[in-house]
Amino acid sequence: MVEVPIPKEKWTGKIGTTIIGATAEDGGTRGKKVVIGGETGMPFLSFEGSIVNRPAIAGEVIDTLRDYPLLARKAFGDAVEDPVQWSKAWVEKYGVDLICLKLQSTNPEEENKSPQEAAETVRKVLAAVPVPLVVYGCGHEEKDAKTMEAVSNIGAKERLLLGHAEESAYKSIAAASMANNHALIAFSNLDINLAKQINILLTDFGVKKENIVADPLMASLGMGLEYSYSVNERIRLAALMGDSMLQVPMVCDTTIAWKAREATEENDKLGDVDVRAAWWEATTALAALVSGADMLIMRSPKAVEIVKKALHELLGGD
């Protein structure tokens, strides 16, 4: 019989691992920590390298519903009114690995909640669910500096993943992460060189590489997904070829899929809108995973369910 060769690449590089969440033995209160990264090959090719850590899924919780689509609320009902109830629904009903808490109410041009109020929300969510937390500010540079400092302190022993540092604003959030040994998201805007640049800036500043998770900006299906797909692939390839400044796990925020009009518009010709929106996000998420994501931040429980099924099969289940 013909022997078909298995084309195993001899990669010299390896993706580092990042731990999110701290259990009692590390002084925290999480039931379980989440470990991401560690790959020694391209995604889902067991012949290239074993996948040590299943990609993790974080459920999105926002502390204001100002910009949250009505369509997405259906799955949670009134729970979305309260970050604690919302987080519990994610963990207890939909089995996510982490909660991603976006503190958008701190936006000085909107609700302008104080850093202390925001930190209090973080404390309540930490008390209500056993999973590790990803925490974002509102995207306003000066305000985020204060908010994330308060968040860092209130979750001091919990090893949060703080979002995010970018080239134009990284020092205060890097300091907030270093103060209490939290992990940190390094954001870059769809460009492999910028992805490397922010990692260099952060490590020069003193952040340990094992504390960094890269966010190269996932674009939605139909809104530039192909750019993200290729940037992600190039980052992963460069890392495996030995570029140590790109050897960090990757997070992709697929809630961006809800910005695509075709995902959420009521239009009979395009089929059931609930199904379509979920698959729009699931497709975006699958593209993120296949191109190298180690962690997803997701909005739709139905999309999470689909992605979990896909992951189950991709990692060797029936």
Add this chain to the structure above:
Amino acid sequence: MSCSEVIEVPTAMEIFKLLPKKNCGECKFPTCLAFAMQLANQKAKLEDCPYVSDQAKATLAASAAPPIRLVKIGTGSNAIEVGDETELYRHEKKFFHPTAYALIISDSSSDDEIKAKVEKAHSLRFERVGQLLKMDMIGIKNDSGNAERFAAVAEKVSKMTDLPMILVSDKPDAMKLAASKIAAKVPLLHGANLSNAEAMAAVAKETKCPLVVYEDTSLNQLADLVAKVKTAGVEDIVLDFGAKTLKDLIEKSTIIRKISVKKIFRGLGYPIFVYAGEGERAILRGLISTMKYGSIVAFDDIDPATALPLYVLRQNIYTDPQVPIQVKPDLYAINNPNEKSPLLFTTNFSLTYFTVVGDIEKSKIPVWLQVIDTEGLSVMTAFAAGKLTPEMVAKALEASGAKNKSKRGEIIIPGMVARMSSKLQELTGLKVIVGPKESSGLPKLLKSLE
């Protein structure tokens, strides 16, 4: 089968070994080695050597063939071409022949059901950024086990559709009857397996139709069967390795693509067919195959709500990385604007356009959006390259009659091109409002104008 199936891209030395080593000079080069070097650089033709053996010819011809065979299915403008890919990753160049999707109809269905399914296949199409996204093929499956029924349904459906067809049966007599009825449409025959390969290959050869080779135990078995079918005289081959799980699908598809394009192994250099079935598992198979090297994906059923994301994924993945998707330069009405609604402009780079539209829609404020033809460049890049000038904006506004649609006498321009303000004001007579540098700032600006 010998290891001669495993052929790397031949070097001059490897070619030299296959030459007669007579140094006769009849090829116009002084020595066989010199000739080999020219061959390796594709600057000479093997035919120039009068003494080369048939075996050497065959070996060298095989290594010159495209790594993945181009297979054509159907005829006319709807014909499908699959295969002939050269890259593992789209950023290396591009993926050339988009995954084709097929809807399969059972020949056990009633005539009404068959008609409805053909109509469904035809209705699963969407117009998107200037491209028609559609179901590409219709297949007929021989569930009835009856050769006459299979042939009758195939013939009937072939008259109802212009789409290329697939015939699915493992019975050579049924396949022969059906294929002979619609051979002029060049359907894809699915297919040959371990027990029917010889007879199926004969049908494919006789009807001149491409043939799927199906074997799900291992790629080794599949390669053996492909060799057998090829020896029987069939060239247009499509592979179906019967993926059991998504892991199986992504791994085997990757192995086949990689060993083929890297010319590590030539025996599986053919397009890949995936029978996805129906339901959520089928969509997942379709999505993975679209990203990872699937050429044809067949569904027993699929709905618009899942077909659209699948089609759009294909559109995204198969976009030429060097040629960004462009939207049609035009005046777009967003959120039902009237003459009191503000006027904005942006470029026709799809990513820019979608982001801007998304942010405007989020604001729920009605707006007229003028899209300028910048050859698919983003605002900053176009401006820097001289492809977004105040003259071009003025001309586009004139051509679209934008000033008659929005009568505010104002135009909001991207913050990145604030420098064109005074010139644009002079050319158009419109008051220029400099917008935010990032489109995420648009809702706030629009609210402030209300």
